[in-house]
Amino acid sequence: MMKKMPVIGYRITMSDLLSGLKGFFSSSSKDEFRGILSKFIKSRHVCFTNSGISAFYIALLALKKRSSRKEVILPAYTSPSLVVAVNKAGLKPVLCDISLEDFNMDADALLKMISSETLCVVCVHMFGMPARNIEQIKHNLPEDIFLLEDCAQAMGSKIGDRLAGSFGDLAVFSFNRGKNLPAYGGGGIFTSSGELASEIEDIVNELRAPGLIYEISLFLKFICLSIVFRPVFYSLLYPFISHFKEDKVPTDFSVEGYTSLQARLGTVLFKRFSESCMKRYENALTLIHGLRNTKGIILPEMQDNLIPAFNRLPIVFKNIELREKVEKEFIKNGIEVSRLYFKPLHHIFDLGYDKEEFPNAVYLAERLLTLPIHPMVDEGTLKKMLDLIRGMPE
Numbered sequence: 001m002m003k004k005m006p007v008i009g010y011r012i013t014m015s016d017l018l019s020g021l022k023g024f025f026s027s028s029s030k031d032e033f034r035g036i037l038s039k040f041i042k043s044r045h046v047c048f049t050n051s052g053i054s055a056f057y058i059a060l061l062a063l064k065k066r067s068s069r070k071e072v073i074l075p076a077y078t079s080p081s082l083v084v085a086v087n088k089a090g091l092k093p094v095l096c097d098i099s100l101e102d103f104n105m106d107a108d109a110l111l112k113m114i115s116s117e118t119l120c121v122v123c124v125h126m127f128g129m130p131a132r133n134i135e136q137i138k139h140n141l142p143e144d145i146f147l148l149e150d151c152a153q154a155m156g157s158k159i160g161d162r163l164a165g166s167f168g169d170l171a172v173f174s175f176n177r178g179k180n181l182p183a184y185g186g187g188g189i190f191t192s193s194g195e196l197a198s199e200i201e202d203i204v205n206e207l208r209a210p211g212l213i214y215e216i217s218l219f220l221k222f223i224c225l226s227i228v229f230r231p232v233f234y235s236l237l238y239p240f241i242s243h244f245k246e247d248k249v250p251t252d253f254s255v256e257g258y259t260s261l262q263a264r265l266g267t268v269l270f271k272r273f274s275e276s277c278m279k280r281y282e283n284a285l286t287l288i289h290g291l292r293n294t295k296g297i298i299l300p301e302m303q304d305n306l307i308p309a310f311n312r313l314p315i316v317f318k319n320i321e322l323r324e325k326v327e328k329e330f331i332k333n334g335i336e337v338s339r340l341y342f343k344p345l346h347h348i349f350d351l352g353y354d355k356e357e358f359p360n361a362v363y364l365a366e367r368l369l370t371l372p373i374h375p376m377v378d379e380g381t382l383k384k385m386l387d388l389i390r391g392m393p394e
């Protein structure tokens with residue numbers, strides 16, 4: 001049987017599992033995790049919820065309390081769940097095209113779209129690639145328009161010596177299974193504004209706390225995750241796991257409290273976090289340098305001041321048939337790749353736009369493949385990925 005390399009991964013040890021058990025008994029786990037993250041992102045206030053998307057939703061509710069404006073600007077290619085959250089908050093999603101240089105929102109296009117109805121701009125650091133123009137965006141936004149960073153895929157990514165999540169009025173993070181700190185679910189809302197923090201705390205304090213049964217089931221799933229992240233077990237269990245892969249468009253989500261267990265798992269996994277971010281960066285650089293002269297592909301444009309802790313490495317194939325061939329070849333060779341979201345947001349939801357609008361987002365969605373670069377990816381797999389792509393006829 002061929003070894004399979006999952007597209008996402010993190011090293012979770014037996015000692016992590018044993019240490020995590022403390023989360024069932026300790027009442028200070030959330031405070032401890034909060035302290036670690038607050039110091040790490042350099043954000044004064046951190047609140048937790050049951051998921052990244054509920055964190056995003058609560059951030060919007062807090063902003064809504066502080067303004068009568070209704071429009072939320074989102075990149076046209078990102079997680080569809082963001083549109084669901086904007087609608088659920090009673091606000092209006094407004095889309096902005098992306099740039100094919102860093103696959104994030106096009107800053108020039110964005111700044112032209114700001115209107116008297118704009119409540120906030122959501123800067124998503126897609127794939128872990130930091131939105132390199134975020135300082136320019138922040139600088140040019142009128143003071144009464146909020147900048148909300150979505151760092152669900154980008155925990156640990158840096159611009160200069162500042163981490164993604166430290167630029168906006170607010171930032172949200174996800175600790176879900178496939179994210180950079182996969183503490184089996186949960187989300188964080190970060191802000192240094194005391195006023196926004198107190199709005200958020202008011203909402204979060206009212207959330208229903210999940211019970212012990214839920215925590216036990218989370219822990220069992222976390223044990224499974226620690227097994228599945230290992231390529232040998234992933235290969236053995238793949239026929240079973242593949243049934244659980246979700247690619248349906250979300251229609252709603254639950255908004256609940258966070259558990260002490262998840263906070264404890266977050267604290268335990270954080271010990272290896274910086275090392276894992278560096279490995280993500282180095283693995284991505286190996287692929288980017290190795291593919292620099294390959295024709296027919298677009299790679300995220302690196303700059304000296306960017307240190308992305310990529311969640312996956314995005315590659316755009318100019319020729320769709322070539323993308324399909326590469327995808328098949330990777331699967332044949334036991335390397336899992338993913339197209340992530342198959343369509344841009346205006347092709348998934350009826351948001352009042354024509355299908356031809358946001359051409360870069362449409363282009364990216366049709367031609368994207370994301371490659372594994374997580375800490376479990378070894379040199380042999382990196383070499384195999386390079387050989388497979390370089391060996392493809394143009």
Ligand SMILES: Cc1ncc(COP(=O)(O)O)c(C=O)c1O
Pocket residue numbers: 051052053054056078079081082124150152153174175176185186187
């Ligand atoms: C950019 C982005 N934002 C938000 C989310 C939501 O995070 P969660 O899965 O924790 O709800 C995701 C999840 O994939 C995401 O990719």
